[in-house]
Amino acid sequence: MDNNSEFIIITGMSGAGKSEAIKILEDLGFFCVDNLPPALISKFAELYLRSQGKVEQVALVIDVRGGDFFDSLFEELSMLEGMGVNYKILFLESNTRMLINRFKKTRRRHPLAPKGRISEAISLERKKLDKIRGKADKIIDTTNLSPKELKGAIKESFLKVSQDKQLTVSILSFGFKYGIPLDADLMFDVRFLPNPHYVDSLRPLTGENKKIQEYVLKWPVTQKFKEKLFDLIEFLLPNYIKEGKTHLTIAIGCTGGKHRSVTFAEKIYENLNGRYNVLIEHRDSER
Numbered sequence: 001m002d003n004n005s006e007f008i009i010i011t012g013m014s015g016a017g018k019s020e021a022i023k024i025l026e027d028l029g030f031f032c033v034d035n036l037p038p039a040l041i042s043k044f045a046e047l048y049l050r051s052q053g054k055v056e057q058v059a060l061v062i063d064v065r066g067g068d069f070f071d072s073l074f075e076e077l078s079m080l081e082g083m084g085v086n087y088k089i090l091f092l093e094s095n096t097r098m099l100i101n102r103f104k105k106t107r108r109r110h111p112l113a114p115k116g117r118i119s120e121a122i123s124l125e126r127k128k129l130d131k132i133r134g135k136a137d138k139i140i141d142t143t144n145l146s147p148k149e150l151k152g153a154i155k156e157s158f159l160k161v162s163q164d165k166q167l168t169v170s171i172l173s174f175g176f177k178y179g180i181p182l183d184a185d186l187m188f189d190v191r192f193l194p195n196p197h198y199v200d201s202l203r204p205l206t207g208e209n210k211k212i213q214e215y216v217l218k219w220p221v222t223q224k225f226k227e228k229l230f231d232l233i234e235f236l237l238p239n240y241i242k243e244g245k246t247h248l249t250i251a252i253g254c255t256g257g258k259h260r261s262v263t264f265a266e267k268i269y270e271n272l273n274g275r276y277n278v279l280i281e282h283r284d285s286e287r
Contacts (some may be wrong), residue, residue, distance in 0.1 A: 006030070007048065007085050008059040008158060009041075009077075011132055012092035013125060014110055015102040017142040017150055018061050021092060024151045025158075027246040029168070029277070030057040035065050041076040045085050064125055065111045073132060088158065091129075091136035094143045096122050148244055167241050168277040170249040173207070173265035175257025175284040184251035186236070188229065188264070194219050196259045206285045207262025216263040229264070230271060237276065257284030 008025065010018050019034065026032045036044065041060065048058055062073060080087050094102075100118050103110055112128075113121030133139065138157045142150055174181055176191065196202040196215045205212050216222055233250070240248055250268060254260040262282050269280045 006057045006158065007045070007080075007087040008057075008090055009087055010059060010061045010090045010092070011063050011136075012090075012129065013094060013099060013122070014063065014065075014112075015099040016092040016094045017140075017145075018063060018092055020147055020150060021090065021154060022059055022061050024154050025057075025059040028057075028155070030059045031055050032059045032061075034061045036060045036062060038062050038073040038076050041073075042079040042083070045080055045083055049083065049085070063111075064128055077135075088137040089132065089135055090154070090158070091133050091139045093133070093139065093141055095141075098143045151244055167237060167245065168247045168279065169237070169272055170247065170279045170281070171265045171268050171272075172249060172251045172280075173257055173261035173282045173285065174251060174253045175255060175261070175287070176253050177255055178257060178284050178287065180253065181249070181251045181283070183249055185249050186233075187251045187253065190225070190252060190254050190260045190264055193222050193225070193254075193260050195255070197256070202259075205259075206282070207259050207264075207266060208282070208285070212259050213263045213266065216260050217267075226264075226267065230268075233268065233272075237272075256287070257282070258287070 008030070010021050010025075012018055022032045022034055033044070041062070044058075044060065048055055077087070096119065099122055103118050110118050110121040110125075112124050140150065140153050140157075145153070172181055172184065176189070180187065193216060196205070196212050199215065202212055202215060207213060207216070217226070237248070252261040252264045252268070262285050265280060265282065269278055272278045
């Protein structure tokens with residue numbers, strides 16, 4: 001396995017936050033499967049290994065919802081070790097009173113107590129999970145943790161990426177005449193900049209072309225705007241990370257989404273790429 005690969009098995013008490021944990025890892029770029037029967041772990045690992053690095057981060061939730069299948073967990077873990085999969089186990093727990101409160105609040109039935117008392121089911125579940133708890137690489141008690149605090153604990157324990165790489169930045173160029181993107185977190189209007197559309201030789205080209213970029217960027221107003229925009233982005237991104245944001249969409253718009261917005265989207269991409277996970281899309285450049 002590649003040193004950058006991560007194979008995490010999430011287990012623990014029902015109501016302790018496993019669903020929240022897998023959502024957190026999914027937001028951080030993991031390929032996640034909830035409630036996978038333990039008997040299928042090795043089969044899944046085979047597909048994982050065959051991906052040849054295309055899937056590097058995997059998280060599986062395995063718990064007592066698997067019924068009798070749960071008893072095969074340790075056999076499957078031994079098979080993982082034989083396959084060379086360096087897995088880690090995250091065990092989530094909480095005190096009994098909090099677990100009971102959570103089940104009452106959500107009105108969900110405990111998987112071991114379809115008709116019985118929740119407290120008895122929790123006691124039985126603790127006994128069933130005692131052995132796997134002893135094998136866990138990380139145990140997190142969620143009794144007094146907020147979702148944000150749980151996210152911080154998981155990131156600190158399992159993420160190997162740098163702080164910056166915890167944020168995925170999507171850069172989108174668009175044309176206002178075709179409608180604004182509804183999913184933008186930050187939106188900037190560059191229609192005030194000199195427009196290459198009015199230069200006959202440049203009109204057919206897009207902002208991905210160096211000639212367009214040179215034209216757009218040569219003006220003093222453009223240089224001043226670029227300096228201020230880049231300073232603002234550099235200030236904002238670390239603060240978004242600090243607040244736990246994992247995905248940010250920056251939209252840049254001009255009239256038709258072909259020249260000025262594309263130019264700035266490309267320049268923002270160049271500035272951030274390598275320091276953040278950056279994606280770029282030119283929505284309207286070919287219209």
